[in-house]
Amino acid sequence: MSGRTGGPSIIEVAREAGVSTATAGRVLGGYGSPSEQLRIRVFAAAHSLGYEANALARSVVTGRSGIVGVVVPDIGNPFFARALRGISDVLRQAGLEVVLANTDGDVEVERRAVEVMSRNRVAGLILASVSLRDGRHLTKMLSRGVPVVLLDREIEGLDEVDSVMIDNRLAARRAVGHLIGLGHRRIAVVTEATKTLGPALLAGGVHAGLPSLLRLEGYLDAFREHGTDLDLNLIRYSGLRREESLVVALDLLSTDTEVTAIFCTSNVMTLGTLEAIQQSGRRCPDDVSLVGFDDLEWTSLVRPRLTVVAQPTYDLGATAANRLLARLNGESNTGQRILLTASLIIRESAAAAPETAPPGLP
């Protein structure tokens, strides 16, 4: 005897119906071709016993589970919530189930979540990873031939794996270019790129992989492109928490009175920065312009309405899911790096730079 936790098995159903377990399995599992007569008998028996198939046992035999795992750092972030919808719609249509795990941005939690899914033999995995330098937690799945699609972030050294994200660098460059076009010169950036990685990037020592780093790189690109002078004091680093970005932006606004525009590299940074502008007493966009990242529901509710970089969030998810399906169907087997394009939604928070004094006047 072991862990029989209640619930009749296929054996009891077969006995009740007076057929072999093979036959019971065929009608209950929907494979083979049992006769209509036996089907009725078996279903009746199953129903009267309250039978419910044990998907675990089936998966042990077939080797896979028909379930796709999705692991993201923060499902509370509207970006991932919406991408998930795209994923679910596509996968559900293909007859696959989706289970989700949230990692809280914690590498260790991610490692565990992936391991749990791998051990439970998910058919495939869509992963928005927080550990960009290290894909070791994926090797077992990959060596078993389970397809993995990376969403929003790549992982270094995993070139055979598919990835789907926006062209972060280009998106940021355009956003900042927009500000430069409006006459701004002292344009700050509030970014969740780390205090170690950010400067390393500036020094040319890092291959940008994180979205935040790529966006920071795009910010630099824009300055370069327009021949605008760059002041390192304009780059402000914050942890990925709204409260922290509030403090950072507040510090920026109080120490640098010349700043006329701010670009934020994520919706969390945008939240804190907007709050900082409000608290600082400066008017937006009269005194300081703002371009945020991600078009969330509240961005058109605040005053002024926010000019933002909008990602095709739903499509990112749907595209990732379609890549996974292609892999599952064996249609493709070379790593593909898919970049979708973000758009700049121009509203009211970014306006012409103030006090563009006519040249020649003091």
Add this chain to the structure above:
Amino acid sequence: MSGRTGGPSIIEVAREAGVSTATAGRVLGGYGSPSEQLRIRVFAAAHSLGYEANALARSVVTGRSGIVGVVVPDIGNPFFARALRGISDVLRQAGLEVVLANTDGDVEVERRAVEVMSRNRVAGLILASVSLRDGRHLTKMLSRGVPVVLLDREIEGLDEVDSVMIDNRLAARRAVGHLIGLGHRRIAVVTEATKTLGPALLAGGVHAGLPSLLRLEGYLDAFREHGTDLDLNLIRYSGLRREESLVVALDLLSTDTEVTAIFCTSNVMTLGTLEAIQQSGRRCPDDVSLVGFDDLEWTSLVRPRLTVVAQPTYDLGATAANRLLARLNGESNTGQRILLTASLIIRESAAAAPETAPPGLP
């Protein structure tokens, strides 16, 4: 031969290590007491072969999976996202894994999600259901003795099941009472209670179970409590979509010029209603006061800052998880109905009623 989808099994590891599969199982599975010597040999073999345990097979034997299922209607809703965090924190600490399913508010999707989890023998289930009249999709799990905890919504007729939610009726009554206390008399409500259920409730023909219905009932309570006159035109029904609530609130504001305050029964309703006020040209709170539901990140970012009913969201999740743990440990077996208390956060969007003309003047 069958679905062997790559990956060595415990048999190969045992062979490689020169031990029985029982011994290999003991060291790899962490049960029994294998000798240190064999442990080393087995681990070495497992490592060299790239072995990863098949949790499915283990679960088939033990009868359960160590995984708790959570199914919610909309993980993109900050309410559920935050509750999930509470759930995860508690469950993870107890050594259980959490998998999530999103139902999109679709009864059929919910039914399927619950079935998938049930078939995969989750150890327990936390469910925020959309099908309040019908708990049939839970009977198989329940009859197998798998604990189920209902979050945020109850299901009629499932009295032996635990549930955790706020006292919705009381919360709404207090919110509306606050408006009455500020001198408002024509207080409208924008609610996602359905157009059929809402009126049925008013007619006394429905036992309120849905949060939205309970909140509507609390709205009525407040009028009754203060002896304020009720006008059915003040009750506006909307689907659970922001766009729809915008239309509904816009209609309210254009057809009823006397309304001085609006209460919303969910954060989605709040979003649309606030937008409607902005578009209508009326000033908030000078012309019309607003009390929203749920304290989201943007509620203190908009102007005026919103007065809202705040749910102890994280605690709701944590409490549900703790109930589940108690059940899993056999500590409890009678259905418990746990009501947490919501609080009213008073900010700027609800102010004294305008034009409270002194009595006696025309």
Add this chain to the structure above:
DNA sequence: CTGAAAGCGCTTACAG
């Protein structure tokens, strides 16, 4: 179409 038997990958009494 149907059944007896073997098998999936693991765990669990049962002897030793």
Add this chain to the structure above:
DNA sequence: CTGAAAGCGCTTACAG
């Protein structure tokens, strides 16, 4: 402590 054997609940060739 260790192994041979039986078992978990299902599926899959293989005969008939």
